[in-house]
Amino acid sequence: MSYQLDDLLYLMQRLRDPQHGCPWDLQQDYASIVPHTLEEAYEVADAIEQGDFEQLRGELGDLLFQVVYYAQLAGEESRFGWAEVVDGITRKLVRRHPHVFPDGNLRTPPGSQTLAPEQVKRRWEQIKAEERAEKATQPEQLSLLDDVPGALPALSRAQKLQKRASSAGFDWPDAAPVVDKISEELDEVREALAAGDSAAVAEEMGDLLFCVVNLARHLGVDAENALRQGNAKFERRFRFIEAQLREQGATVSERALDELDALWDKAKQQGL
Numbered sequence: 001m002s003y004q005l006d007d008l009l010y011l012m013q014r015l016r017d018p019q020h021g022c023p024w025d026l027q028q029d030y031a032s033i034v035p036h037t038l039e040e041a042y043e044v045a046d047a048i049e050q051g052d053f054e055q056l057r058g059e060l061g062d063l064l065f066q067v068v069y070y071a072q073l074a075g076e077e078s079r080f081g082w083a084e085v086v087d088g089i090t091r092k093l094v095r096r097h098p099h100v101f102p103d104g105n106l107r108t109p110p111g112s113q114t115l116a117p118e119q120v121k122r123r124w125e126q127i128k129a130e131e132r133a134e135k136a137t138q139p140e141q142l143s144l145l146d147d148v149p150g151a152l153p154a155l156s157r158a159q160k161l162q163k164r165a166s167s168a169g170f171d172w173p174d175a176a177p178v179v180d181k182i183s184e185e186l187d188e189v190r191e192a193l194a195a196g197d198s199a200a201v202a203e204e205m206g207d208l209l210f211c212v213v214n215l216a217r218h219l220g221v222d223a224e225n226a227l228r229q230g231n232a233k234f235e236r237r238f239r240f241i242e243a244q245l246r247e248q249g250a251t252v253s254e255r256a257l258d259e260l261d262a263l264w265d266k267a268k269q270q271g272l
Contacts, residue, residue, distance in 0.1 A: 102114060172214075178211065182208065191204075237272050241264060241267065
């Protein structure tokens with residue numbers, strides 16, 4: 001027997017049953033589930049980075065369960081349910097792909113209708129007008145930055161904030177002045193260090209990191225992914241050092257920095 005999506009939805013209902021459900025699940029709300037959602041999303045990313053597709057299958061299930069959980073909570077409050085979630089995303093994707101669904105109908109056979117480039121362009125303009133009209137019924141957005149999620153990882157959020165500001169023309173013309181700005185911010189970190197002002201050091205480090213993210217954006221590099229790769233590289237090399245020292249019956253804390261640096265260089269030479 002193979003369980004299907006309907007079984008997962010039923011399981012969620014059982015877990016939240018007021019009389020016979022799980023005590024832990026009954027205590028949860030939207031906010032308490034958010035940390036689990038973020039954790040599951042990162043575990044999906046980790047499985048992809050590791051190329052572990054067996055793990056990925058399980059992690060995708062965990063992430064799907066998070067979506068089911070939110071829909072269950074919303075359904076209990078008569079806000080919306082799973083069906084509305086699926087309907088909403090399907091309608092949005094059909095609407096935003098007029099070159100794939102020319103008549104806006106999901107089930108129209110592929111290739112039975114086509115749109116000329118000019119027709120696709122006009123359809124895009126119509127889509128944007130419809131979405132603007134939809135937003136007009138919502139509370140006024142006072143800033144271009146209002147809908148950049150505050151819960152994003154800091155590097156990702158910085159890049160999105162910069163991209164949104166850039167769309168309004170608030171941006172450096174190319175990467176060169178960003179590099180100059182990084183040098184300027186680094187000098188300010190040095191000044192704060194010399195002054196012994198820990199609060200200023202933290203503030204200037206934030207400015208420096210923000211500028212580094214800006215440089216990554218100008219170079220077409222995703223800052224969050226770049227740092228994840230940097231973390232993975234550091235981990236590989238540090239584990240190599242630990243393994244080398246373990247063979248000698250030693251630990252990292254027992255060896256001098258110059259010896260550790262030599263092992264680090266050895267790890268680099270081996271392509272780690």
